[in-house]
Amino acid sequence: MRKISLPSGRSRNNLLTHAILILICLITMVPIATTILISFKSQPDITRYPPVLFPCDTPEKTFDLSACRWSVEGYMRVLAPKPSDESPLGFILTGNLLRVYLPNTLLYATASALCVVILAGMSGYAFSRYRFRGRKALLTAILAITGVPLLTNLLALYQMAVNLRKSPLPFDDRIFLIVVYIGFFLPLSVWIAKGFFDAIPRELEEAAFIDGCSPIGALTRITMPLAMPGMSAIFLLTFVNVWNEFLAGYLLVSKNEYKPAMFGLYDFLGQNLINLQVIAAACILIAMPIVVLFLFTRRTFLKAMVEGAIKG
Amino acid sequence: MQHTKPPRKPLRFLRNSLPFWLILPTVIFLFVVQVYPALYTVWLSLQERQPSGWTFVGLKNFDRLFNMSIFGESAGHTIIFLVSHVILTMVGAFIIAFLLSRKIRFTGFYITVLFIPWIIAQIIVGLVFRLLVAPDYGLLAGLLQNPDLFPPNGLSVLTASRPLPWFGEFPFPPSPAMILLIIASTWRAIPFVTLLLLGAIEMVPGEVLESAMIDGASLWQSIRYIMIPLILPTIIVSILSLTLNAMNGVGLIFSLTDGGPGTSTNILSFTLYTIGWGQLQFGRAAALALIMAVINWILIAGILRNNSSEGETN
Structure with a gap:
């Protein structure tokens, strides 16, 4: 180049x-x-x-x-x-932001990112290594879903949450929100994961098979370690996306003590219209972890961004 | 590429069904969170909430939606917002990407610094820009509210109402708050497009441009007639995904203007929220969500077409 x-x-x-x-x-x-x-x-x-x-x-x-x-x-x-x-x-x-909202955001971001990494790793591996019927159609469908924004589906998801809360089924706002986040950040991650697996030569695995390694063994001993950088990129990207997401966290969680940091920030604005220094301090405190994370992992992060941006 | 035959027979069943089990959880998640809600929205758009429960009202919701004055107005706001946001972002991102593609040092540093806005949450970007123009106490308020610079009374961005429209109902010229919204969203979106364009520009062989310049083409001519045609697919994808992102982003409006002053920064995404959760007209909101989803799908189809012409989907 x-x-x-x-x-x-x-x-x-x-x-x-x-x-x-x-x-x-x-x-x-x-x-x-x-x-x-x-x-x-x-x-x-x-x-x-x-x-x-x-x-x-x-x-x-x-x-x-x-x-x-x-x-x-x-x-x-x-x-x-x-x-x-x-x-x-x-x-x-004792501030609510640090005591309640930030731990919630941390929980949502970590849980969603972990699940997305596992699921995207599994299906990305399958899409990269196997040729089966419907593969291309499924890939295109996932690519198309990548572009669908949270906003237009939120109405239905909100009604789903309302109905589930009324139903006798055990229902937890936090689990529902995490499931929504997984569903929304998974498609892009599947594509990124597939790209990373495509870059790992199959010959390495085949050599392991010949030496008597099982497929699972080849996966855990050869492919997974090589795929780690890609997986951590997906983790970072999802983590940041969930951390920064506002509307779903605001609308799908009914209890105040389960609301994420972005809601806390929006709430702050209402209470401190002229105390600009309080708003500014809250902004800095919430943006700081993400900016620091980005500065330390910028290579991995930008790679995932480019990979994802070209697809989505 | 065909996969090689498994070395031992008992493994064959596992190997053959493995991709299915690996992909199944992903498909289930996508079905529950993406496909089912999309269908639910279609159903919801044909229903109305009555005290007895949901009742079928056919296309009435669409009819009522089109008759709401806020619908037409916010469609106008959306057009103004998207057109100016996309133009500003594309121009800014192209200039930065072009500069970064030159043979210079420290590009890594520049990219890192320039990329920071993209990782800052929309809500925070909104607040950051709000702090600049907050009435009386914002940092730029002293400048903007100076009657000598902005006659007759100075300009208070967050409270100034929209100027009288020039073309009938179409909300042009935009309110100062809308201009601020465009600036803030452009500030956040530029890094994303810069990265896309930079990738494409770096693929353009340097010799092509060099020989054009030696043959006497000006810098502008070689960009206009050689570089831009070569990176056109990426430009189209950038414009489409930028539109997609901007059309559905709502966090920025929440914290920057809250749709105001009046309804002057109500773009369709925010209107969807106000109809749905503000007025609790879920049927009408679902109708609007459906209209927006159709526009989204057109944009997505455009992105997919341009990407597959580059041979991305294999």
Whole structure:
């Protein structure tokens, strides 16, 4: 794969390219940077008109680094620490966001991602290694379903949840939500998994068969270890998608204590219309884990994204 | 490729039925969460909730839906939103992808930084942009609400009503909140399309462009007449999937404008929510969901066609 190079004035062009790209990166970062800035302001600096970018002005000067009034008030109000004797740190965090909503999101994201990896691994392997009747039709059907958004099916899923709640069957909002997430992120993952298995040479497995290995043995000893990077990419992608999903978590869960973090955030907006620093702090706290996860796994993540984007 | 004969006989049954058992759970999940609800939506769109239960009303729900003034209006909003969002995103993403495809260093770094918006949740993106324009206290409020810059009273993005429409009922020009919604969604969508286009541009052989430039074609001409035709399938797929994503994304609207001011950022996806869960008109909402599903399927069919012409489905 050759990169495009243009013949004349290459080094000056490159410098220009870098300059434009850095500028674009900076512009991209503006909304994020302002949010971080707002999250560290105190209430009096938030409710000022006209607003100031940095809370660093004094009556004499517009900007004085030593006079900056940074504050963690927003974070304190989100986390609501209370002194406690039982905790080794001397305090416990009582904010609903951290105590209720984030653990829920973590549960939904981890459970859905694990199930998606297992199911997509199984069917991706089958689609990649076996030729059977209806294979192509099934693959195309799954590819088509990949594009179907959650939104249009949500109405029916909501009614299903209402009916199931009334029925004598044991029903749990959390399990239902996880099943919905699995169903929605599975099709894309099946395609990604198939792509990853296609890239593993069959000859390796065949050599194992010849040496007397059973199909299951070949799968667990040869193919699975080689497929691990692909599987972890699927896990990451599903994890992030579920973490960021809003509407299903908002509508399909009836009990407040089972609602996910995105609902908590939306709820926060209603309670803190002018306490911008509280909203900003909550945004940062919820986006942070995902951004950090992305930065550490960007190679795997982007690979899965490209793989999935081409298909879906 | 044909698979080789199994080495031992007792394994044959297992090997032959194994793919079935491997795929079965996936098919069950897809049936329960995707196929059944889709059929349920069709059924729901023909029903009406009465105190005694659901009753069949035929196509009345569609008729009532079309007679709701919000339906036509939000269809207009959707068109404005999608057209400007897609154009802005495609242009922005193409420029970034083109720059990244040049023989330069640090592309990995740039891609990482530029990709961050895509992994931030829609709800959070909405809040982040809301913080910028919140009435009086948002960071840009000082600038926007300055009467000298935006006469006569300054501009409060989240509360300013829609200007009088130019073409009858069609909601153009859009409200300031709609413009903000377009900017926010474009900011989030650009990385995704950049990645798609970058993959395609890197497949274009460098010699083709070089020889065109040596023959005297300008940079613009070689992009317009050589590169764009070569990556056209990817451009079409990008436009279609961008439209698909944007049409069904609703989290951004929830946290950015909540459909307001008035109904000026009510696109169809948000209207589906307000009719269904706001007004509890599930029959009508199902009718709207069905209409949207048909549009989605047309887009999906377009994506599939363009992908298979590249020989993706094997």
